[in-house]
Amino acid sequence: MHEDDVKLVLGKAGSLGVQFAEVRFEESTREIISYVNGRIASMSNQRLRGVGVRVLYNGNFGFASTFDLSRDGLLSALEEAFKAARALGPGNKRLAEVEASKRRYSIEGVKRHPARAELAEKLDLVKRAYETLKSGGASSAVVRYGAYYGRVEVYTSEGLEVSSERLVTGVSATAVLRENGRVGDGTETYGASKGLEAFTGDRAPEAIAEKALEVARAALNASRPPAGLQTVITRPELTGVFAHESFGHLTEGDGVFAGSSPLVGRLGEVLASEQVTIVDSGFDERGGYVLLADDEGVPTERTILVEKGVLKGYLHSRESAALTGMKPTGNGRAQSFAHDVIVRMRNTFFEAGDWTEEEIIRETRHGILLDKPAGGQVEEDGTFTFNARIGYIVxxxxxxxxxxxxxxxxxxxxxxxxxxxxxxxxEISTSPFGGCGKWGQMVHVGDGGPTLRVSRLLVGGER
Structure with missing residues (x-):
């Protein structure tokens, strides 16, 4: 779409003596509708269009961005990026080599793309969910519809030309129930890299709202759990928090290179039980966020992090791969064209085992089954504190x-x-409402896994 202007910029970069130059265009839209207690509380449609320019000069990177897509605007951004790299002086940064491919990635099977759907259809989704919450007795009900879509184009001085579509839509329902002085709340969100056709069947707005009501009803009669070391069963949504927040960040190549990850130098080591396989992938047929190429134009391969308990790999951008002597994995991502690329996850999840959830519960003598993550925090060494919204004593x-x-x-x-x-x-979940934050940048991700059982985990509650 911008080939002629790119040739001019990359040609100018060559005359400046840079080792590498990259031009990354983005055109995207973010839609949000908030429907609170039967009324539209807010409705937004934000469009973003701009370009980021990155250069490698004398062993250091320079980056600049602009909303001005004219040739003068692009050349000005190149000049600013070059000045930034030159001002840093000599360095040792470099990029791993990738194939100079020319590809256009699109998400297949989208039938009712949000860009082509009428506003009335989007409003209908939130209103239907609200009516279910209201009829289910919710004293307070909040429903949101969200979508993010667009395209990112990456061109480099090596001849790489990659265009990649981005899309995620979602509906979220929150119910608050009040009964005999007690309060119970529940939230259910479904998101996918699909069009509005995703919200049918067991993913229809009514079904999403009913699941929120189920959690709220259980919370009405729930108490705090007994405290101490217990057998803990996590359902897929909570399993995903452990995959992403606790473990996934430890495998990011920038932390590995900096030595801040406890996984440094441990490839091939047994870290977990044989029941544990953890994967990070740009695409999985079972759900999550579809990212077919990262923001460096690198295809997003399936990366095995842990296989049957053994640490097998890390996640890399082109820069972290070069610094650690490894291959890029398609994990170079940026929040937008105005942000530089850093190492980020895509869909991070535990792989399937051989049990059914019913078997896991049936074979547990004493324990607790937990669902619905509700925040928490993680330290650089993998120490975590997580909250689960609802669960059941087993x-x-x-x-x-x-x-x-x-x-x-x-x-x-x-x-x-x-x-x-x-x-x-x-099950692998994603959402257009927020995402993963790192170094001031937010990107859409997916996480999940199966039902897991941990035979020993500290539970905070009542003694």
């Missing part, structure tokens, strides 16, 4: 009384040793 293979506001604490590298069962039911 006694002699049966689910008993509900529990709520459960705190889990531990270290992921210790926890993974105690995973003794993994289900077949892999």
């Amino acid at each position: 006694e002699n293979g049966e689910l008993k009384q509900p529990v709520r506001d459960v705190v889990l604490a531990g270290n992921i590298l210790e926890m993974l040793k105690y995973v003794d069962a993994a289900g077949k039911n892999v």
Whole structure:
């Protein structure tokens, strides 16, 4: 789309003596509708169009961005990037080599793209979810529709020309129930790299709202769990938090190169039980966010991080791959054209095991089953504190009384040793509402996995 202007910029970059030059265009739209207690609280449609220019000169990178897509605007951004790199003086930064391919990636099977859908159709989604929440007795109901879509084009001085489509849509429903002085709340979100056709069947707005009501009803009668070391069963959505927040960040190549990750120098080492396989991928048929090429134009291959307990790999951008002597994995990502590329996850999840969820519960004598993550924090060494919104006590293979506001604490590298069962039911979630934050940048990601059982994990509750 911008080939003639790119040739001019890359030619000018060559005359400046740079080792490498990259031009990254983005044109995207972000839509949000918030529907609160039967009224439209807010509605936005934000469009973004601009370019980022990155150069490598004398061993250092320079980056600049602009909304001005004229030739003068592009050349000015190149000049600013070059000045930034030159001002840093000599350095040792470099990029791993990639194939100089020319490809255009599109997401297949989209039938009702949000760019072509009428506003009335989007409003209908939130109104239908609201009516279900209202009829289910919600005293307060919030429904959101969101979408992010567009295209990123990457051109480099090596001859790389890659165009990649971006798309994620979602509906979220939150219900608050009040009964006899007690309050219960529940939230359910479904997102996918699909058009509005995604919201049918068990993903229809009514079904999303009903799941939010189910959690809220359970929370009404739930109490705090007993505290102490327990057997903990995590359902897919909560499993994904451990995959992404606790473990995935430890595998990011910039942290590995800097020495801040506890996984440095441990490739081939047994870190977890044989039940544990963790993957990061740009695409998976079971769900999540579709990212077919990263923001450096590198195809997003399936990267195995842990295989049957053994650490197999890290996640890399072109820069971190070069610095560590490894291959790029398609994990160079940026929030927008105005941000430089850093190492980020895509879809990070535990792979399936051989158990059904019913078998895991049935074979658990005493423990707790947990669902619905509700925030938390993680340290650089993998130490975590996570909250689960709802769960159930497990006694002699049966689910008993509900529990709520459960705190889990531990270290992921210790926890993974105690995973003794993994289900077949892999679910991978994504959302247009927020994403993963790092160094001031937010990107859309997916996470998930199957139902897992951990035989030893610290639970915070009542003694």
